[in-house]
Amino acid sequence: MQVQHFFDPATSTITYLVFDPVSLVGVLIDPVLDYDARRVRLHTTSADAVAVAIDALGVRLAAVLETHVHADHFSAMAFFRERYGALGVIGARITEVQAHFAAVYGLGAAFPTDGSQWDRTLCDGESLDLGPFEIIAHSTPGHTPACTTWQIGELLFVGDVIFMPDFGTARCDFPAGSAEQLYDSIQRLYRFPDHFRLHTCHDYQPGGRELRWVCTVGEQKATNKQLGSDTPREDFVQWRQERDAGLNLPALMLAALQVNIRAGALPEPDASGQRYLKLPLGRF
Numbered sequence: 001m002q003v004q005h006f007f008d009p010a011t012s013t014i015t016y017l018v019f020d021p022v023s024l025v026g027v028l029i030d031p032v033l034d035y036d037a038r039r040v041r042l043h044t045t046s047a048d049a050v051a052v053a054i055d056a057l058g059v060r061l062a063a064v065l066e067t068h069v070h071a072d073h074f075s076a077m078a079f080f081r082e083r084y085g086a087l088g089v090i091g092a093r094i095t096e097v098q099a100h101f102a103a104v105y106g107l108g109a110a111f112p113t114d115g116s117q118w119d120r121t122l123c124d125g126e127s128l129d130l131g132p133f134e135i136i137a138h139s140t141p142g143h144t145p146a147c148t149t150w151q152i153g154e155l156l157f158v159g160d161v162i163f164m165p166d167f168g169t170a171r172c173d174f175p176a177g178s179a180e181q182l183y184d185s186i187q188r189l190y191r192f193p194d195h196f197r198l199h200t201c202h203d204y205q206p207g208g209r210e211l212r213w214v215c216t217v218g219e220q221k222a223t224n225k226q227l228g229s230d231t232p233r234e235d236f237v238q239w240r241q242e243r244d245a246g247l248n249l250p251a252l253m254l255a256a257l258q259v260n261i262r263a264g265a266l267p268e269p270d271a272s273g274q275r276y277l278k279l280p281l282g283r284f
């Protein structure tokens with residue numbers, strides 16, 4: 001398999017294009033839709049650059065996958081599904097995230113919370129057969145309940161579970177997040193063979209170091225600054241909970257989630273054609 005990464009410096013997000021070099025069948029993981037807060041405008045500069053690469057390589061995009069419902073950026077899933085006729089895929093526990101945030105935004109009964117905005121929602125252990133290769137879903141909750149690690153051969157796309165060893169692990173204070181579950185999810189990743197490669201959804205470049213996005217299971221087990229293979233569960237959970245108690249919400253969270261729980265589709269326009277994002281004042 002070939003992997004090409006795309007880095008969005010505005011949100012430190014890494015999008016992956018993964019494709020079979022023989023058949024050119026590929027998938028895209030965690031694409032970003034840009035948001036210009038000063039002009040209150042979404043745009044597709046990042047997505048356009050990814051599309052140029054897909055077209056130049058001749059990749060036939062079969063699916064767009066989310067590792068989870070992102071709180072720090074808008075998803076470009078709708079852009080790529082429409083442009084390439086690709087399947088939209090997310091973990092099956094998306095329904096729990098939808099139900100929670102439908103209430104936060106007051107979306108009412110008209111908003112489906114059954115995951116039907118995606119083409120496929122995969123449970124733990126289910127796989128998606130794309131012909132030349134398959135993708136296996138591993139439920140890795142903790143950061144959010146719907147977090148899913150996508151396995152393609154010896155490659156693991158972990159989303160926000162773990163980051164590079166010098167940055168550590170994901171926060172667990174979002175609704176239905178759990179430091180205990182994150183610990184168990186990371187231990188699950190550590191049971192893959194040491195040479196398997198973990199690809200993260202973000203890299204925050206601590207200390208201004210060069211961008212990194214991939215690391216072996218063995219390197220994480222030996223050097224992750226917050227959770228190595230021998231870190232006791234109680235120690236990690238206590239540390240994570242104390243750390244999370246001091247964190248602010250991501251700047252784009254309440255704007256982005258109402259789009260991301262719709263698989264990247266925008267809220268319906270009013271009679272004049274104007275679309276709105278809602279912000280629940282005082283709710284968090």
Ligand SMILES: [Fe+2]
Nearest residue numbers: 069070071160
């Ligand atoms: Fe996240």
